[in-house]
Amino acid sequence: MTISMGIRALVIAGVSATAAAAYAHAHLDRASPAAGATLAVAPTEVTLHFTQRLEPKFSTIVVRDAGGKQVDKGDSRLSGEDLTVLKVSLQPLGSGSYKVEWRVISVDTHATKGEYTFRVGK
Ligand SMILES: [Cu+2]
Numbered sequence: 489m490t491i492s493m494g495i496r497a498l499v500i501a502g503v504s505a506t507a508a509a510a511y512a513h514a515h516l517d518r519a520s521p522a523a524g525a526t527l528a529v530a531p532t533e534v535t536l537h538f539t540q541r542l543e544p545k546f547s548t549i550v551v552r553d554a555g556g557k558q559v560d561k562g563d564s565r566l567s568g569e570d571l572t573v574l575k576v577s578l579q580p581l582g583s584g585s586y587k588v589e590w591r592v593i594s595v596d597t598h599a600t601k602g603e604y605t606f607r608v609g610k
Pocket residue numbers: 511512513514594596597598
């Protein structure tokens with residue numbers, strides 16, 4: 489192997505390792521209600537789609553109103569057969585701003601979390 493071939497092999501190995509790491513955690517892929525959405529009709533549940541399968545025991549969604557009061561029903565659960573979809577049911581929501589806080593552990597045992605807000609009403 490020439491020196492230049494060796495360097496090229498190292499560069500390719502480095503790129504592959506970075507790409508693998510990017511896929512190795514559960515990131516939020518899409519959400520319903522969507523981040524920043526304003527809904528005329530109150531949603532009855534929040535559904536989050538992740539980029540990786542989740543560990544059900546350690547993956548939760550909490551939804552809070554503007555005052556910090558929890559307004560979900562505490563029934564976070566995985567949905568569907570691919571184990572990448574997490575849901576929680578909501579209590580009846582009035583007009584206002586709501587925050588979705590999610591915290592998950594993916595099947596590779598890595599933890600990720602995030603939050604976003606949506607609005608009901610005007
Ligand atoms: Cu990971």
